[in-house]
């Protein structure tokens with residue numbers, strides 16, 4: 306499990322961009338396309354801004370989101386809005402390559418099922434199979450959550466779906482499930498800030514309750530990267 310503590314956020318951003326570009330180019334070379342799931346929150350935004358400066362075969366890249374707040378796409382809280390403004394609006398990527406989570410209905414459960422069906426159709430993957438994205442970017446909250454898999458929530462127990470409803474208090478979200486995340490070929494955590502240290506200590510301890518620290522549940526078959534800045538990773 307490659308783990309790197311980078312001196313500061315800028316160095317982390319540059320390292321993350323280097324690793325992501327490498328894997329996008331490799332996937333396109335080997336399979337003619339690359340599939341990536343984006344994280345929300347604040348940490349990835351400068352990474353997306355840097356990716357927008359790269360000159361890659363964007364028409365061969367397919368964009369998904371590992372989670373999404375259940376708000377309209379033009380809402381300030383929308384992960385889709387953040388990624389479009391920081392990256393996707395700046396590059397020539399076909400709209401058909403962008404696969405946002407549906408959040409415009411009144412029924413998150415129904416939208417979760419609809420998005421799962423769309424993902425299964427994209428990957429030509431039947432019920433009972435779990436598709437593998439090439440790259441999955443994840444953040445981690447100071448409570449140890451990742452994507453929208455929050456501590457002690459029902460979403461952590463969902464094993465027979467790709468997409469489920471996550472709850473942060475009374476705000477609803479859509480999220481990849483643990484089994485779907487763990488099918489990723491390259492899962493990359495991007496964690497910055499001293500406020501993440503207590504949760505990281507639990508996540509990297511030999512024993513802690515994964516229900517309380519959901520990021521512990523992410524143990525993919527493929528690559529698992531943890532990139533920290535010095536503030537977050539100092540005590541690891």
Ligand SMILES: O=C(O)[C@H](O)[C@@H](O)[C@H](O)[C@H](O)COP(=O)(O)O
Nearest residue numbers: 345346347348444445446451452
């Ligand atoms: O929708 C979201 O908010 C994210 O998917 C969430 O899981 C995020 O990655 C963590 O909360 C870390 O957020 P920061 O990067 O802002 O610390």
